[in-house]
Amino acid sequence: METATHMLRTGQRGALFQFQMASRDLRNSFQRIGLAWSLAWHDVASRYRGSVLGPFWITLSMGLMVLGIGFLYASLFNLPLNEFLPYVALGIVFFGVMTGTINEGCDTFVLASGMLSQTSLPMLTFLWRTVFRNLINLAHHLVIVIGMLAFYGYWQTANIPLALVGVVLMLLNASWLSLLAAIASARYRDIPQIVVSVMQFAIFMTPVFWMPSRFGKHQIFLDLNPFYHLLQAVRAPLLGQTVQLHSYVILVAMAVIGWLVTFAIFARTRRRLVHYL
Numbered sequence: 667m668e669t670a671t672h673m674l675r676t677g678q679r680g681a682l683f684q685f686q687m688a689s690r691d692l693r694n695s696f697q698r699i700g701l702a703w704s705l706a707w708h709d710v711a712s713r714y715r716g717s718v719l720g721p722f723w724i725t726l727s728m729g730l731m732v733l734g735i736g737f738l739y740a741s742l743f744n745l746p747l748n749e750f751l752p753y754v755a756l757g758i759v760f761f762g763v764m765t766g767t768i769n770e771g772c773d774t775f776v777l778a779s780g781m782l783s784q785t786s787l788p789m790l791t792f793l794w795r796t797v798f799r800n801l802i803n804l805a806h807h808l809v810i811v812i813g814m815l816a817f818y819g820y821w822q823t824a825n826i827p828l829a830l831v832g833v834v835l836m837l838l839n840a841s842w843l844s845l846l847a848a849i850a851s852a853r854y855r856d857i858p859q860i861v862v863s864v865m866q867f868a869i870f871m872t873p874v875f876w877m878p879s880r881f882g883k884h885q886i887f888l889d890l891n892p893f894y895h896l897l898q899a900v901r902a903p904l905l906g907q908t909v910q911l912h913s914y915v916i917l918v919a920m921a922v923i924g925w926l927v928t929f930a931i932f933a934r935t936r937r938r939l940v941h942y943l
């Protein structure tokens with residue numbers, strides 16, 4: 667009788683039941699946060715197994731790109747190198763974290779299909795795996811950030827606590843975008859190519875390689891660009907600049923609304939994701 671009752675309960679398809687199951691998945695994923703960290707660390711370690719520099723190869727290549735773009739654009743636009751090079755360096759590093767989290771989110775459930783089909787692990791564990799993997803990469807890239815702030819003297823005016831608030835807001839928004847990409851990519855395998863194309867477009871429309879002041883009277887387009895606010899919340903405090911209050915309002919609203927909508931979609935599709943894979 668108990669088994670029949672259990673089968674009846676787990677066979678429900680109501681919206682409330684789906685939300686409860688998704689909430690349980692979220693709670694269980696936090697209880698297994700150590701597993702997500704271990705999987706992320708293993709991903710990074712296995713990718714560079716046998717390499718001398720390991721993940722620092724990415725840091726080296728990013729550092730060369732920063733120097734190349736910094737010196738070239740500073741010369742082309744006649745900008746002071748001590749202002750432009752740190753600006754570009756921080757932009758590339760932190761926009762790279764957003765890009766990596768969102769792009770790799772497309773493969774979050776696809777690459778974990780074997781474990782999801784054979785175990786009862788919470789599905790959101792693999793989302794935290796993607797986020798942690800990019801945080802580990804960011805930790806390696808901090809060499810560039812610290813080097814630029816120290817060499818050009820920005821460490822004296824940098825507002826580290828406010829920059830950490832910006833990092834938290836950036837991760838909160840990048841994580842729900844990553845989850846949304848993961849759900850869509852599990853169902854439609856064309857989504858990763860679309861996401862990569864959108865992020866490539868976004869990096870050129872966001873002031874990563876150029877100064878916002880160059881936009882002039884078209885400032886409204888920057889205010890409508892969410893990636894601008896995400897990047898500004900981290901980069902501006904590190905450069906000793908202020909962040910406009912409306913940027914924080916936009917980022918908090920994005921995080922709350924984005925997570926509510928994405929979690930509702932996750933609750934609706936959670937039972938079918940394994941079948942999509």
